[in-house]
Amino acid sequence: MTDRHPITFDGVTPTPAWAFDQYQRLRDQLPESGAGHGGAQWLASLEPLFSRFDAFVFDAFGVLNTGPAVIPGAVERLNSLQAGGRAALILSNAATASQQALTGKYRGMGFDLSERQIISSRWLLEDSLAREPRQGTWGVIAPQGSDSHSLPSVTQQPVRPGVTDHELDACDGFIFLSSEDWDETRQAQLTASLRRRKRPLEVANPDLVAPRGDCLTLEPGFFAHKLRVDCGISPHFYGKPYGPAFAAVLERLAGIPAHRVLMVGDTLHTDILGARAAGMATLLVTDHGALAGMDIHSCIERSGISPDFITPSI
Incomplete structure (x- = not known):
């Protein structure tokens, strides 16, 4: 099936270097980094850390899969980790699929996971x-045939x-689930509508980009920040960071202290930054996600966001 997430917008084709620069420009919109520490330790894989932590939290895209392809x-x-008695969760900014559908997706890829082990920004x-049921009618940005109709406690357009334009102007707020099929025309329509009347914008997926095969796609966070700047609104973001x-x-890990939890992710500005701010240990995966091909030392120095560990792949 052809992926319909945008890979260009208004002359921009995202690359890892471009995405890193965009995140740097948004630093005042992101959480503060956690306490500093010494240099990151480079590892061949995740395996040496199995005995050092009680729980492991995995980002999905760029760590477990790239689009439909399993890394x-x-x-x-992941199966070996769980067989050794360690707790494992996925923390994903995926927002289109319901919890049941997302669990089915990862089980279909071969991951032995239950719904309880997946926390998505859609679930949040x-x-x-x-x-807190939303009042009025809310415009929901999601593709035809998605699970958007199952959102609870909200009347949807x-x-x-x-x-x-009339339908947009009649909405009391907007929920941005997916950038699939999103383009310059609809972005301009929504920008004009929000300029005519400012309303809430809730963004289920804060990511700027996502790795899908051999390219990066532009995600809801990118478009939401453009709306923030162009319309003077303050979007509410779910998910990492x-x-x-x-x-x-x-809460899901039932009392395991944060420092005994390892967050495994592929981005400094979402996975690593958010986990450090929460007091968790962090492992950056470099070869398959948002930083693929980048100078990791330079990225860490420029951002000031340093993981505890670095590995090419789990």
Whole structure:
């Protein structure tokens, strides 16, 4: 099936270097980094850390998979970890699929995971909606045939190709689930509508980019920050690197101290930054995700975000 997430926008084609620079420009919008420490330790894989931590939290894209493709060795590594009695969770900024569908996806890839072991930004959004039902009609940005219709406690207006300015202006707020099929036309429509009347924007996926095969796609976080600048609004973001995502992890791990939890991710500005701010240990994976091909030492120095450990692949 053809992936329909945008790989260009307004003349921009994202690369790892471009994405890193974009995150650097947003540093004032991101959490503060956790306490500093010495230089990162380079490892051949995750395996030497099996006995050093009680729980392991994995980002998905760039660590376990790139789009529909499983990263070689990831299934075996995760299954081996669990066979050794260690707790394992996925913390993902995936926002389109329901919890059940996302679990089915990863089980279909060969990962032995239950719904309880996956915390997605979609789940964080749904939990918020269930606790605090939204009033009025909300425009939901998600592709045709997605699970967007299952969002709880909100009256929805799909925002898809063909949506009219009148329909956008009638919405009391917007929920950005997926950038699939999003383009310059719909971004301009939404920008104009929010300029006419500022309203809330809730963003289930804060990522700027995602690795999908041999390219990076532009994700909801990229478009939401453009709306923030162009319309003077303050989007509410779910997922990494923001604190509630990591608080949900620690709650799910039933009392395991944060310093005994290792976050395994491929981005400094989301996985590593968010986990450090929460007091977790961190492992940066370099070969398959947002930093692939980059000078990792330079990225750490420029960002001031240093993981505890670095490995090419888990």
